[in-house]
Amino acid sequence: MSTLTKSEAVDAPQAGNAFLSVRDLRVRFRTEDGIVNAVNNLTFDLEQGKTLGIVGESGSGKSVSNLAVMGLHNPRNTTIEGTVTLDGQELLTASQRELEKLRGNKMAMIFQDALAALSPYYTIGRQIAEPFMKHTGANKKEGRERAIEMLRRVGIPQPQTRVDDFPHQFSGGMRQRAMIAMALVCDPQLLIADEPTTALDVTVQAQIVDLLKDLQQESGTSIVFITHDLGVIREIADDVLVMYAGRAVERGTMREVLKTSQHPYGWGLLSSIPRINSSVDVPLEPIPGTPPSLLNPPTGCAFNPRCAYRELVDGDKCVTERPPLELANGHLSACHLTPAQKQSILTEQILPRLSS
Ligand SMILES: Nc1ncnc2c1ncn2[C@@H]1O[C@H](COP(=O)(O)OP(=O)(O)O)[C@@H](O)[C@H]1O
Ligand code: SF4
Ligand SMILES: [Mg+2]
Numbered sequence: 066m067s068t069l070t071k072s073e074a075v076d077a078p079q080a081g082n083a084f085l086s087v088r089d090l091r092v093r094f095r096t097e098d099g100i101v102n103a104v105n106n107l108t109f110d111l112e113q114g115k116t117l118g119i120v121g122e123s124g125s126g127k128s129v130s131n132l133a134v135m136g137l138h139n140p141r142n143t144t145i146e147g148t149v150t151l152d153g154q155e156l157l158t159a160s161q162r163e164l165e166k167l168r169g170n171k172m173a174m175i176f177q178d179a180l181a182a183l184s185p186y187y188t189i190g191r192q193i194a195e196p197f198m199k200h201t202g203a204n205k206k207e208g209r210e211r212a213i214e215m216l217r218r219v220g221i222p223q224p225q226t227r228v229d230d231f232p233h234q235f236s237g238g239m240r241q242r243a244m245i246a247m248a249l250v251c252d253p254q255l256l257i258a259d260e261p262t263t264a265l266d267v268t269v270q271a272q273i274v275d276l277l278k279d280l281q282q283e284s285g286t287s288i289v290f291i292t293h294d295l296g297v298i299r300e301i302a303d304d305v306l307v308m309y310a311g312r313a314v315e316r317g318t319m320r321e322v323l324k325t326s327q328h329p330y331g332w333g334l335l336s337s338i339p340r341i342n343s344s345v346d347v348p349l350e351p352i353p354g355t356p357p358s359l360l361n362p363p364t365g366c367a368f369n370p371r372c373a374y375r376e377l378v379d380g381d382k383c384v385t386e387r388p389p390l391e392l393a394n395g396h397l398s399a400c401h402l403t404p405a406q407k408q409s410i411l412t413e414q415i416l417p418r419l420s421s
Contacts, residue, residue: 070173076111083110084127085255086285087135090147092129092138093122101359103129105311107147111304113254114281118302118319123329124356126311127291131257131302133157133287135174136164151255169196173248174254180241183232189216189243190228197250215246219276238269242276249280249322257289262297274301296338299323307331310367310380317396324416327398329372366401377406 092104104126111117119127129313133139133145149156151172157162168174170256176182183192193215194208203211204249209228216224217320219242232240241261248256258277262270281288290298298305298319305322307315315328333352354371357363365384369375377382378401390397393404400407 084148084152085111085115085289085406086148087130087134088148090130090133090149091145092126092133093144095142095144096360099163099360100361103311103359104133107308109288109304109306109312109313109350111255111287113287114285115303116290116298116301117210118295118298118305119289119291119308120293120298120305121308122293122352122356124359125308126359127308131174131259131289131291135168135172136161137174142282165201169248169253170200170251171253172257173251173253174257174259175241175244175248177260179237179244180232183245183247183348184241185232188229188231189235190387192303193228193243193247193250195245197329200251211250212246215250216243218249218280218299219243221246238265239273240274241265241269245273245276245280249284249286252284255285255287257291259291260293261290261338263292263294270297274298276289277301295334296300299338307334310362311359312367312399313390313397314368314400315396315398321396325394325396325411326415327393327396327404327411328400329374329402330368331398332411334370335419336416366399374402374406374410378402 087107087109088105094101094103107130110378111115119131121127126242134149134156136159138145145157147157151167159292183189191211192211194205195216196204196205197211198208204405209286213224213228216228221227221239221242232243235243236404244263262273277288277290280286288301290302293299302319305317305319307322307328309330315322315326315331323335326335330352333393334348337352354369357370358369363370364387365382365386366372367384372383386401388399388401390399394408398407402410
């Protein structure tokens with residue numbers, strides 16, 4: 066029997082062509098309770114100056130996969146396999162020294178919780194200047210000037226005085242801006258933003274997304290934007306990767322995923338986008354059930370215990386066979402429904418509900 070399925074054929078482009086290229090990434094943790102297969106066979110590309118949105122509920126492997134890209138896992142209990150290349154350089158086999166040189170300089174990461182990422186004991190200015198001085202050899206005065214310039218770029222008013230504030234003197238939104246300033250101070254070519262707006266209210270969320278978009282236009286940074294809310298990245302992502310239980314279940318352009326999602330989980334995410342522009346108060350429709358434990362995930366399609374469409378698939382395939390990521394109606398999705406079934410559910414049930 067041939068071992069190369071149609072899905073693998075479309076899903077295995079040459080490694081190393083894109084600016085960031087992730088191939089067949091697998092991350093496993095050894096825990097007291099057993100092995101956690103946190104990320105399985107993840108493949109994606111990111112071009113220079115573009116934004117990839119990675120979307121999925123909590124526990125789907127978004128952070129773990131990107132911490133692997135940054136080389137931030139503890140090697141003692143973690144096994145990482147696959148290939149990750151950044152601008153042609155292989156990262157998974159790079160030494161800690163090489164990675165440290167890249168981090169903060171060529172690639173940087175921002176997190177949901179700015180308060181935890183910033184030290185309470187040092188001024189905002191010093192924390193922004195630190196990586197700049199380390200990577201460029203600038204002196205203190207130059208570092209301070211650069212910190213003021215960065216605070217201005219991220220929209221902090223009166224940066225000449227705010228540079229000497231401590232993190233607790235900043236509001237949540239301002240701290241998030243300061244963390245972005247810290248991440249971008251060395252003009253990294255890759256920025257991984259891990260739920261950077263999740264803790265913020267809707268207005269500030271939109272401001273932070275706009276800020277990242279502007280900064281990207283100025284400096285051509287490539288961005289991986291991680292979120293559980295597809296609505297947040299609607300304005301910024303070029304491509305979208307939908308993750309469920311440590312795997313990619315859908316991959317396509319932002320437009321494709323918004324307009325022609327081919328996966329029941331993708332439909333669930335679309336239905337749970339808050340509709341702020343709606344004239345009536347449309348309630349959020351959270352996806353019923355909870356994400357599975359990765360210690361003991363469901364057999365077959367990991368989404369099957371929560372899927373409203375599995376009865377439409379012949380036999381018990383959803384429970385016995387994992388669906389491969391393959392082309393259906395124009396983009397990659399992993400679901401046993403036929404392309405015709407997907408299309409008719411999308412047009413007859415999902416899209417009308419979204420526009421109601
Ligand atoms: N250091 C670790 N040891 C064991 N399990 C972990 C570790 N870090 C994350 N996990 C597990 O890996 C899975 C994916 O986590 P994560 O990538 O953080 O999810 P999210 O999509 O919310 O970012 C979760 O089940 C989580 O519990
Ligand atoms: S493979 Fe089956 S269980 Fe999984 S999403 Fe498709 S229909 Fe639902
Ligand atoms: Mg996370």
